Amino acid sequence: MSTLFENTKTAFAYKSDKDLKKAKFLFNTMSYPLFVPIGTRITPFIMKTGLPIHGIIRDTIFRQFVGGETLPETATICNLLGSYGVQIILDYGVEGKQDEADYEKAKLVFKDVIEYASTQPNIPFISIKITGIARFNLLQKLNDSPRIRSGIHDHEEEMAEWERVKARLFEICTLAAEKNIGVLIDAEESWIQDPVDRLVIEMMETFNKEKAIVYNTIQLYRHDRLNFLKMFHRIARQRHFILGIKLVRGAYMETERERAANNGYPSPIQPDKNSTDRDFDEAIGYCISNIEEISCIVATHNEESNKLAYDLLKEKGLAMNHPHVHFSQLYGMSDHITFNLAKEGCNVSKYLPFGPLKDVIPYLMRRAQENSSISGQTNKELALIKAELKRRKN
Numbered sequence: 001m002s003t004l005f006e007n008t009k010t011a012f013a014y015k016s017d018k019d020l021k022k023a024k025f026l027f028n029t030m031s032y033p034l035f036v037p038i039g040t041r042i043t044p045f046i047m048k049t050g051l052p053i054h055g056i057i058r059d060t061i062f063r064q065f066v067g068g069e070t071l072p073e074t075a076t077i078c079n080l081l082g083s084y085g086v087q088i089i090l091d092y093g094v095e096g097k098q099d100e101a102d103y104e105k106a107k108l109v110f111k112d113v114i115e116y117a118s119t120q121p122n123i124p125f126i127s128i129k130i131t132g133i134a135r136f137n138l139l140q141k142l143n144d145s146p147r148i149r150s151g152i153h154d155h156e157e158e159m160a161e162w163e164r165v166k167a168r169l170f171e172i173c174t175l176a177a178e179k180n181i182g183v184l185i186d187a188e189e190s191w192i193q194d195p196v197d198r199l200v201i202e203m204m205e206t207f208n209k210e211k212a213i214v215y216n217t218i219q220l221y222r223h224d225r226l227n228f229l230k231m232f233h234r235i236a237r238q239r240h241f242i243l244g245i246k247l248v249r250g251a252y253m254e255t256e257r258e259r260a261a262n263n264g265y266p267s268p269i270q271p272d273k274n275s276t277d278r279d280f281d282e283a284i285g286y287c288i289s290n291i292e293e294i295s296c297i298v299a300t301h302n303e304e305s306n307k308l309a310y311d312l313l314k315e316k317g318l319a320m321n322h323p324h325v326h327f328s329q330l331y332g333m334s335d336h337i338t339f340n341l342a343k344e345g346c347n348v349s350k351y352l353p354f355g356p357l358k359d360v361i362p363y364l365m366r367r368a369q370e371n372s373s374i375s376g377q378t379n380k381e382l383a384l385i386k387a388e389l390k391r392r393k394n
């Protein structure tokens with residue numbers, strides 16, 4: 001591990017012994033080989049049966065990875081992290097809803113989140129999943145059918161539905177620009193990404209003239225995304241807006257590969273982890289080399305990638321808190337990176353979701369999978385927590 005991230009005292013200063021022991025118990029449990037694969041399959045069903053599982057989830061995995069069920073409940077964590085120089089990306093964890101009333105409701109919550117963020121010293125961004133304000137199947141249809149997209153069609157109802165999605169996002173971004181809060185649009189499955197990219201370009205063209213307000217997410221586990229980043233940059237140059245980019249590796253690898261295999265098309269995912277790492281790090285280099293035109297968020301728990309961005313800032317003589325380079329990790333993971341970067345004066349944040357327990361279950365399932373014994377992230381987290389508990393004992 002780079003010495004930059006070694007200091008566990010800094011990493012966990014905000015956690016009591018009791019909190020650390022709870023985290024140790026959770027990561028230990030998730031490291032049992034069959035726990036996560038079975039747990040992620042049966043939990044959504046058990047939730048529906050009315051069995052008293054809610055309390056257990058709330059006090060374990062929810063507590064570790066989520067800020068609360070409502071916006072006011074997140075305040076304690078936001079304030080606590082702020083006192084260590086750590087910023088927050090607030091994420092209303094709604095996704096995969098099915099009707100217009102839900103989308104309108106989500107829009108209002110996003111606007112409340114922006115209003116709240118604008119009153120706080122350490123919440124520069126909010127994050128949005130387009131599936132929180134648009135129907136998944138509509139996005140898929142738009143993705144699959146250029147004919148519908150181009151407007152030469154007989155699908156008036158769906159076009160009207162799409163116009164409403166655009167209007168929702170426009171309303172959210174308008175308020176965000178007025179309140180000077182960044183809006184990060186998450187990337188989801190590749191088979192709905194094309195209309196999302198188009199929509200975000202439109203928003204950037206309107207709102208990113210002076211500074212980056214709207215950010216798109218690029219998943220470098222896709223083999224085509226490094227080129228996409230460069231193409232996106234050319235469009236930004238031509239149309240005179242600042243490109244806002246969140247760089248991630250990507251969270252849907254298994255489902256992407258499975259769907260491609262089942263439907264007989266080439267997988268959009270890189271052939272191996274090294275290829276993903278190579279493109280991710282090249283994307284960091286590309287963004288920082290074009291720092292006047294691109295504002296980037298290095299969203300990763302990978303120590304080498306974080307160190308690379310940190311070193312590039314140093315090498316190029318840029319301010320460690322340059323407004324166009326921001327680091328971010330998910331709440332509940334990699335505190336050793338977040339808090340040590342904050343100590344070095346970098347712009348660094350925790351991505352903090354909140355929402356009713358039933359709505360954040362898909363998010364929690366992704367976190368469980370990412371932290372299962374197979375991925376290896378658990379062992380890393382466990383080792384750090386154990387090292388800190390040992391240090392505190394001595």
Ligand SMILES: Cc1cc2nc3c(=O)[nH]c(=O)nc-3n(C[C@H](O)[C@H](O)[C@H](O)COP(=O)(O)OP(=O)(O)OC[C@H]3O[C@@H](n4cnc5c(N)ncnc54)[C@H](O)[C@@H]3O)c2cc1C
Binds near residue numbers: 217271274302329330
């Ligand atoms: C602030 C923040 C915001 C995020 N927003 C999004 C988002 O909008 N959309 C989204 O999809 N994800 C998002 N993520 C999650 C992210 O995509 C990763 O799943 C997660 O962070 C793990 O990758 P890593 O870079 O942290 O670390 P690492 O542990 O170095 O990388 C693990 C990742 O590498 C890739 N990988 C692993 N094995 C292979 C393989 N065999 N072949 C090819 N690639 C492989 C996968 O993407 C895997 O998740 C976000 C993460 C953060 C921190």
